[in-house]
Amino acid sequence: MIELKSPAEIERMRTTGQFVAQVLSELGELADVGVNLLDLEHHVRNQIRRRGAQSCYWDYSPSFGKGPFRNVVCLSVNDAVLHGLPHDYALRDGDVVSMDLAVGIDGWVADSARTVIVGTPADDDLRLVRATEEALTAGIDAARPGNRLGDVSAAIEGVATGYGYPINTEFGGHGLGRTMHEDPHVPNKGRAGRGLRLRAGMTLALEPWLARTTDRIVFDPDGWTIRSADGSRTAHSEHTVAITDDGPLVLTRRPSTAA
Known part of the structure; x- marks a missing residue:
């Protein structure tokens, strides 16, 4: 059921x-x-505590995970792209780091992710990150009343394929509001004009993520961290978006960013 x-x-x-x-x-x-x-994990914990927010990740136990998640932010490095467990690792020059955060405040949730490059960026990594950001922008622009869910997915797919990147459909965006994951599922690949008709009041987390040379994934032994199956580098961008009569409203817009 979708709550407007x-x-x-x-x-x-x-x-x-x-x-x-x-x-x-x-x-x-x-x-x-x-x-x-x-x-970085401890910084987020401190900020959550000071704000009186609630982590959506702590004790999260979906069917695909291994036991309850016991961190408050996902940090995925290089070929890791989703659900990365923060661990004892010192960042190195050129590392690609995806940061994914979802919290609730006073019963209402928001979810967002960004990818940054540490130190000196490689051109191929900049291109990959840029592709996810542009795909996110395209998906957001399609999130309008009267459009269909397939229009959002097709917009994301169009950017990714335009860059020449393959697309995994096992994990994608989702509805959210009172909880982190609500209906509908929002694939990063789809057919325009198909699927659920979008209505004002829907709130969606759109999250294109890409690996450079594969659409296949593998899980680390920790049961959470998802990596590209061939070890190629990855990137992930996400915003929480409200569909309104005036167009899409980005609820997680970062200061001084265009996306």
Whole structure:
């Protein structure tokens, strides 16, 4: 069942979204050569505690995971792209780091992700990150009343395939609001004009993620961290978006960013 949110409820989600956006901006500034992933995890824990927010990840136990998730942010490095467990690892020059954060404040959730490159970026990595960001922008632009869910998926797919990247369909975007995962599922690949008709009041987390040379994934022994099957580098971009009569409203827009 899809719950349509009122304008007042969307504003409450935007309050949460702005907190998520601010913390992701801080993580982007903190991620540098020599910084440990556990330091980034502890920063997020402190910010959540100070704000009185609730982590959507702590104790999360979906069917695909191995036991409850016991961290508050996903940090995925290089060929890891989703659900990366923060661990004792010092970032190196050129590392590609995907940061994914979802929290609730006063009963309303927001979810966002960004990918940053530590130190000196390689051109191929910049291109990959840019592809996910442009795919996200295209998906957001298609999230309008009267369009269909397939229009959003097709917009994301069009950018990714235009760059020449394959697309995995096992994990994608999703509805959210009172909880982190609600209906509908939003694939990163689809057919325009097909699927659920979009209505004002729907709130979606759109999250294109790509690996450079494969659409296949593997899980680490930790049961959570998802990597490209061939070891190629990856990137992930995500925003929480409200569909309104005036067009898409990005609830997790980061300060001084265009996306």
